[in-house]
Structure formats: structure tokens, C-alpha cells
Amino acid sequence: MMRVHTYLSKTDTARAIVRRLLALIDVADKPYFHLALSGGTTPAHMFDVWVDEFAAQTPWKRLRLYWVDERCVPPTDAESNYGMTKKHLLDKVAMPSEQVFRIYGEADAQAEAVRYARMVAQSGMPMQDGFPIFDAILLGAGDDGHTSSIFPDRMELLQSPHSYVVAVHPTSGQKRIALTGEPIVRSPHVLFLMTGEGKRPVLHDMQSSADTGPAAYVVHHAKHEVEVFTDLG
Ligand code: 6PG
Numbered sequence: 001m002m003r004v005h006t007y008l009s010k011t012d013t014a015r016a017i018v019r020r021l022l023a024l025i026d027v028a029d030k031p032y033f034h035l036a037l038s039g040g041t042t043p044a045h046m047f048d049v050w051v052d053e054f055a056a057q058t059p060w061k062r063l064r065l066y067w068v069d070e071r072c073v074p075p076t077d078a079e080s081n082y083g084m085t086k087k088h089l090l091d092k093v094a095m096p097s098e099q100v101f102r103i104y105g106e107a108d109a110q111a112e113a114v115r116y117a118r119m120v121a122q123s124g125m126p127m128q129d130g131f132p133i134f135d136a137i138l139l140g141a142g143d144d145g146h147t148s149s150i151f152p153d154r155m156e157l158l159q160s161p162h163s164y165v166v167a168v169h170p171t172s173g174q175k176r177i178a179l180t181g182e183p184i185v186r187s188p189h190v191l192f193l194m195t196g197e198g199k200r201p202v203l204h205d206m207q208s209s210a211d212t213g214p215a216a217y218v219v220h221h222a223k224h225e226v227e228v229f230t231d232l233g
Contacts, residue, residue, distance in 0.1 A: 002206060002219045002226040010195040010231050014049040017138075017193050017229040024136055024189055025059060032099075034125040036066045036137045036179065038148070039081025042193050043140065047088035060095045066120060068137060068184075069149040069167075070103035072175035079174075080105055109166045109175045116177065117163040131163055131182045136189040143198045145205060145213020148184065149176035152213045157181070158221075181214075185221045192228040200232050 005020075007013040025033045037043065050058070071079045075086070082102040090100060101119065104112050126133045141147050149167045150157050157165055158181030167178040184190060192215070194203055205212040206219045206228070219226050 001222060001224075002228055004203075004207075004228045004230060006233050007229070007231050008233075010045060011049060013193070013195050013229050013231045014046040015053065017046060017191055018050045018054050020191065020227065020229070021136060021138075022054060022058060025062060028135055031062065032064045032124065033062055034064050034066065034123065034132075034135045036068045036134045036187075037081075037085060038068045038138050038140045038193075039070070039084055040140045040142075042195055043138065044084055044088045045195075046193060047085065051089060051092045055093050058093070060093055061099075063095065064099045064101065064123065064125075065095070066101050066123075066134065067103045067179075068139060069176055069178040070105045071149075072105050072109050072177065074106040075102065077105070103164075103177050105177070109177060113162070113164040113166050113177050120163060128186055129182075130161070131186055134183065134187045136191060137179075137184055137187045139184070139190060139192045139215070139218070141192060141194055141199060141202045141206070141215035143202060144170075145202045145215050147192075147215040147218055148180070149178035150180065150214040155211070155214065155217065158214060158217050181217065181221065184218055186223055188224050190218065190222055190224070190226045192226065192230075194228060194230045194232070197232070199230070203228070203230060203232055 160180040167176045211217040
């Protein structure tokens, strides 16, 4: 199940997804809102919009931030998802650092996937069949149909019994640590941010019925309605 929200520009799309997140945080009747963020280039612009237009109205102290995936590089590397988020968002807002839970991209990948999954499991968010239930998950989709760092050549990772696994980028060979399918499809609010022409084929795949790739799989297997924010009319 998916609902597509379409806007005229990438900035309007970013505004809409930030507003949606703020509304979800607002109605959540609990002290903390557990949000998992994705990396890549699309969220950088969304974080800029968040800082410029919505920082003052965001209850930063009620947020607990996690990552959907991380590249296995140090946080200072230009490829680091945490590093990108720090630069575009965290360095500019009043987010308490003890509520930011980064994936250690510089650590041994397998050991880190295990550590992070355990840390998330003990963070206080609800668990279901051993999987954490994030209040919301922000996802992107790659032109090849990947989401999180689950690529089309490793669809079986979507059904992993582990919450986080080590994945490998199919062309660069870069190791990644990635949230798997079960925690994603169980989250009550999965929000995809997809802007730019390159995403049109994958958006089309997500709207069709076949599990053509990881992003399409998430839409078809989600237990709750998935929301897609896009500028692709
Ligand atoms: C990552 C991501 C990944 C991303 C897509 C889209 O670390 O790369 O979390 O899943 O969302 O690759 O990336 P772009 O926004 O760069 O197109």
C-alpha cells in the first residue's frame, strides 16, 4: 500500500516531508520519538530546509535519531551518512548529542552490525518478534531500486532474521551496514523521499505489483501505508 504526495519542486517536497514528520512527532503520545534516517544526497537538501524553515518549531529534545544505513567509512569521510547529517542538520540545531545514535562506520563491519542492532533493541523502543519498531523511518531509493543499503542482487537480506546486516555496494564494493526488511515493513510510518528524474523508473516499479527491487518490496510488504514524497508528477 502506498500513498504518493506530489509537489512542484524538490524544495516543496522537502518542506512537505518535514511537516509530515513534525506532525507525527506532535501526535505521538510518548516522551521520545524514535526516527531512523537515511543518507545519500536527497536528504541533505531536506535537512537544509529543515534547518532553515523548521528548526525553531522542532521539539529536538523529544527526538531520538538512528540510521537506516551507513557506509563503512569514518564519520569524517565525505561518504559518511552520519557526517552528512552532522554537517547539514546536527551542527545547526539544538539536538542533544546523547539522543543521536550513529552507526560506527569506522568499526569492524560485522561486529558493528551486531552492536548497533543490540543497542537499538535496548533503546526503549517497542520490539516485535525481535525486531525494533521505529516510530518513523525515512527512506530513499536508488536508481537501481535499492533502499536502505539493500541492493537488488541481495533481495534475501530483506528477510534477514537480524535487524542490521553487512551489505556490499554491487559496483564499488563498498561495505555498508543496513537496516533489513522486517523492521522496515513493520514501522507504522515509512516515508520515502524521492526527487529528480532519475527516480522515475523506480517510482513506477513501486507502483506496480511485482517485487522488482528492494524499494518495491518494501511497499508491497509494508504492514502500514507507505508514504512517498516526490516531485515527479
Ligand atoms: C545511502 C542511502 C540510500 C539512499 C539511496 C538514494 O546511504 O546511500 O541511505 O539508501 O537513500 O541510495 O540516494 P540519493 O539520495 O543519493 O539518490
